[in-house]
Amino acid sequence: MIARKRAAHRVTGMAQGGMTENNDPLVRFESVQKSYDGETLVVKDLNLDVARGEFLTMLGPSGSGKTTCLMMLAGFEPATHGEIYLDNSPINNVPPHKRGIGMVFQNYALFPHMSVAENLAFPLEVRKTPKSEIEQRVTKALDMVQLGSFGNRRPAQLSGGQQQRVAVARALVFDPVLVLMDEPLGALDKQLREQMQYEIKHIHENLGVTVVYVTHDQSEALTMSNRVAVFNDGVIQQLAPPDELYERPQNAFVAQFIGENNTLVGDIKEADGDNVTVDVNGSIIKALNVNTGGVGSKTTLSIRPERVAVNPSNEGDYQNVFKATVEELIYLGDHIRTRASVCGDDEFVVKIANASALAAIKEGTEVTFGWKAEDCRALDA
Amino acid sequence: MSEQLTTVDGRPLKAALASAERTKRIRAVLLVMPLFIFIFFSFLYPIALMLYRSVENPLIAQHMPETVAVLENWDGKDIPGEEAFAALAKDLVAARETREIGKVATRLNFETPGLRSVITGSARSAGKWEPPYKEKFLDRRKEWGELATWATIKRLSPTITSVNYLAAVDRQFNVDGEVVMVGEDYRIYVDLFMRTMWMSVVVTVSCLILGFPIAYMLASLPLRHSNLLMILVLLPFWTSLLVRTTSWIVLLQTQGVLNDLMVWVGIIDNAQRIQLIFNAQGTVIAMTQILLPFMVLPLYSVMKTIPPSYLRAAESLGAHRFLAFWRIYVPNTLPGVGAGCLLVFILAIGYYITPALVGGQDGQMISNMIAFHMQKSLNWGLAAALGGILLVGVIMLYWLYNKLVGIDRLKLG
Ligand SMILES: Nc1ncnc2c1ncn2[C@@H]1O[C@H](COP(=O)(O)OP(=O)(O)OP(=O)(O)O)[C@@H](O)[C@H]1O
Ligand SMILES: [Mg+2]
Numbered sequence: 001m002i003a004r005k006r007a008a009h010r011v012t013g014m015a016q017g018g019m020t021e022n023n024d025p026l027v028r029f030e031s032v033q034k035s036y037d038g039e040t041l042v043v044k045d046l047n048l049d050v051a052r053g054e055f056l057t058m059l060g061p062s063g064s065g066k067t068t069c070l071m072m073l074a075g076f077e078p079a080t081h082g083e084i085y086l087d088n089s090p091i092n093n094v095p096p097h098k099r100g101i102g103m104v105f106q107n108y109a110l111f112p113h114m115s116v117a118e119n120l121a122f123p124l125e126v127r128k129t130p131k132s133e134i135e136q137r138v139t140k141a142l143d144m145v146q147l148g149s150f151g152n153r154r155p156a157q158l159s160g161g162q163q164q165r166v167a168v169a170r171a172l173v174f175d176p177v178l179v180l181m182d183e184p185l186g187a188l189d190k191q192l193r194e195q196m197q198y199e200i201k202h203i204h205e206n207l208g209v210t211v212v213y214v215t216h217d218q219s220e221a222l223t224m225s226n227r228v229a230v231f232n233d234g235v236i237q238q239l240a241p242p243d244e245l246y247e248r249p250q251n252a253f254v255a256q257f258i259g260e261n262n263t264l265v266g267d268i269k270e271a272d273g274d275n276v277t278v279d280v281n282g283s284i285i286k287a288l289n290v291n292t293g294g295v296g297s298k299t300t301l302s303i304r305p306e307r308v309a310v311n312p313s314n315e316g317d318y319q320n321v322f323k324a325t326v327e328e329l330i331y332l333g334d335h336i337r338t339r340a341s342v343c344g345d346d347e348f349v350v351k352i353a354n355a356s357a358l359a360a361i362k363e364g365t366e367v368t369f370g371w372k373a374e375d376c377r378a379l380d381a
Numbered sequence: 382m383s384e385q386l387t388t389v390d391g392r393p394l395k396a397a398l399a400s401a402e403r404t405k406r407i408r409a410v411l412l413v414m415p416l417f418i419f420i421f422f423s424f425l426y427p428i429a430l431m432l433y434r435s436v437e438n439p440l441i442a443q444h445m446p447e448t449v450a451v452l453e454n455w456d457g458k459d460i461p462g463e464e465a466f467a468a469l470a471k472d473l474v475a476a477r478e479t480r481e482i483g484k485v486a487t488r489l490n491f492e493t494p495g496l497r498s499v500i501t502g503s504a505r506s507a508g509k510w511e512p513p514y515k516e517k518f519l520d521r522r523k524e525w526g527e528l529a530t531w532a533t534i535k536r537l538s539p540t541i542t543s544v545n546y547l548a549a550v551d552r553q554f555n556v557d558g559e560v561v562m563v564g565e566d567y568r569i570y571v572d573l574f575m576r577t578m579w580m581s582v583v584v585t586v587s588c589l590i591l592g593f594p595i596a597y598m599l600a601s602l603p604l605r606h607s608n609l610l611m612i613l614v615l616l617p618f619w620t621s622l623l624v625r626t627t628s629w630i631v632l633l634q635t636q637g638v639l640n641d642l643m644v645w646v647g648i649i650d651n652a653q654r655i656q657l658i659f660n661a662q663g664t665v666i667a668m669t670q671i672l673l674p675f676m677v678l679p680l681y682s683v684m685k686t687i688p689p690s691y692l693r694a695a696e697s698l699g700a701h702r703f704l705a706f707w708r709i710y711v712p713n714t715l716p717g718v719g720a721g722c723l724l725v726f727i728l729a730i731g732y733y734i735t736p737a738l739v740g741g742q743d744g745q746m747i748s749n750m751i752a753f754h755m756q757k758s759l760n761w762g763l764a765a766a767l768g769g770i771l772l773v774g775v776i777m778l779y780w781l782y783n784k785l786v787g788i789d790r791l792k793l794g
Binding site: 102 | 688690691693694695697699701702704705708709712
């Protein structure tokens with residue numbers, strides 16, 4: 001199971017490579033395992049390539065091992081098994097200060113006893129950069145994050161967003177090839193977070209630096225990344241560009257974790273190439289065979305709410321058409337979130353646009369739902 | 382703008398607020414009052430009393446009123462005339478009758494050693510004398526013919542005096558009323574202050590060197606282990622000071638455990654056992670152990686607030702672990718270092734019991750001298766002056782700390 005998934009990652013990883021002339025991945029995790037207590041594996045057999053210049057996000061629920069992976073890459077936690085390569089050389093025995101990896105911490109970790117400029121100068125000073133050059137680069141880095149006039153302030157005299165920018169500037173000022181960010185925007189409010197997402201993305205594009213980013217906010221992951229690695233339980237569930245992750249989830253966890261999703265559980269009755277026929281509480285549903293165990297096995301069907309047509313005029317276009325009862329209507333402004341029971345499942349959600357004629361339906365009404373077989377993905381149980 | 386704000390029923394807003402706040406304020410005052418009264422009577426009042434005692438000098442003015450009055454116009458150049466001797470005779474006789482003559486003699490003797498017998502002797506005889514007195518006094522004791530004797534009496538006449546403070550820094554007035562050093566053999570206090578300072582500095586530095594790693598360990602270990610270590614640090618608090626000091630004697634004396642061990646191992650010869658206690662060394666060792674928690678606790682409380690991500694950030698920025706520790710971690714511990722050093726130094730500078738028990742000759746500190754003047758020589762004025770100087774020193778340290786670190790950053794736990 002894991003082996004098969006690993007192969008899949010490799011393929012996607014390589015398909016994405018080639019952003020620069022050098023096609024070797026910048027970072028490579030090879031069968032990395034990590035355990036803190038010798039009893040449970042926090043990271044289970046991780047294989048991951050990060051291409052040069054890529055913005056790769058690790059996304060996953062709390063405790064899924066994202067920070068642990070980042071810490072192993074930065075050198076603060078040893079890998080229990082396996083090898084990590086940076087620029088084709090193994091770095092398991094390289095101490096953190098020699099890895100040359102920039103890092104942005106969740107609490108910023110700005111040094112409170114130094115001014116902003118001193119904070120930025122620190123990585124250059126320890127590298128014995130000449131004084132004049134330090135000054136020049138610090139100024140440049142401050143300008144990059146639009147804090148040109150804040151050099152003399154102490155971190156405590158800055159707002160959260162400004163501190164965040166200083167932390168980003170500090171991680172970049174010594175020109176690292178790789179920057180790690182562990183939930184850098186977690187402490188900011190929503191509006192500031194969105195602005196900072198944009199700014200970080202912008203910096204990434206301008207500098208061409210490789211970024212490995214950790215978050216558990218899926219919209220952040222989708223808007224910022226070239227590729228997203230969805231973590232759960234120490235395993236990468238799927239590694240793909242954002243659109244693919246949303247459109248073509250490979251398993252039930254990813255389908256459920258990314259975006260809104262309807263799941264129906266049933267048994268596979270027939271399989272015919274890419275298509276399967278599934279019995280869900282007596283209803284026969286035609287679906288796309290993505291990741292199943294074949295005829296006779298259980299499967300989870302995944303259907304995005306926006307792919308379901310309500311009272312379609314041309315029922316012939318849809319392989320699956322079922323009667324449904326409206327259970328609950330939630331007004332959300334631009335659309336009405338409609339919960340209905342269909343095929344024995346009363347958690348089925350569809351979205352009805354506010355402007356449509358359907359907006360007038362009432363709770364308890366009987367309606368017809370139609371969806372195509374290709375939009376209904378049969379995944380692992 | 383000029384319109385006054387009022388509440389709904391028309392009362393001025395300010396007045397309404399004041400009356401609403403008044404009960405709150407009264408309650409706050411009442412809550413603080415007991416503590417304030419306690420501190421006043423147990424701390425501020427005694428200190429004020431002590432400071433007053435260090436400068437007050439009622440004895441001579443009270444028991445030799447006539448002499449003091451006559452000496453007021455004395456120029457100090459020649460031996461005073463018959464008038465002064467007559468007054469002296471009257472005062473001495475009166476003082477002898479009220480049995481206060483001993484105190485007067487002692488007071489004058491503190492100032493000019495040898496005067497006690499001059500006073501008591503003359504007082505005994507003066508009762509039988511008829512005027513004129515001058516000849517008879519001069520016959521009885523030749524000291525009455527010396528300017529120094531009269532100068533001493535005149536100097537002690539005012540009810541407020543600085544002689545105690547001068548004595549506390551090995552100074553005195555000479556015959557001409559100038560401040561000079563006391564004789565070589567009597568100079569003890571300045572050296573003692575210096576030694577007290579020096580020993581306190583050594584104790585403070587030792588505590589810092591020993592306490593810093595312990596505090597760091599405490600702050601970085603997981604809670605489970607750090608709790609155990611904390612108990613070990615606090616263990617000394619649960620044992621009597623006397624017991625701990627005594628156990629140091631057992632460990633360090635010439636026939637003690639440490640010397641036995643070193644002889645047994647062969648580091649030193651049986652004949653060359655090292656004197657580790659009953660001297661300055663022993664005092665420093667014992668005091669360091671006793672005061673160590675006062676260093677560890679403030680350090681720990683500051684280190685606890687330094688996130689481990691600072692060090693990681695520094696390392697990720699390219700600093701070697703040691704450099705990161707020195708440039709990033711240590712500067713952030715400074716408020717704790719300052720608080721710990723201040724606390725230990727202040728406690729050390731006034732330490733009494735340990736030097737008294739294990740100090741021997743050269744391990745005595747200023748507080749032992751204060752105790753001596755309180756209990757043995759009964760020169761409370763001098764004891765108070767010594768204490769006063771100590772107090773000023775401590776206040777200056779606080780002031781310095783406030784200047785350098787800021788008193789609001791003082792963290793004691
Ligand atoms: N220093 C440690 N010692 C022991 N266990 C740890 C340590 N750090 C993390 N863990 C455990 O490892 C698992 C993964 O932790 P990790 O911090 O990598 O999760 P995460 O994906 O970053 O979660 P979050 O989104 O909450 O930050 C968790 O179960 C956690 O309890
Ligand atoms: Mg984390």
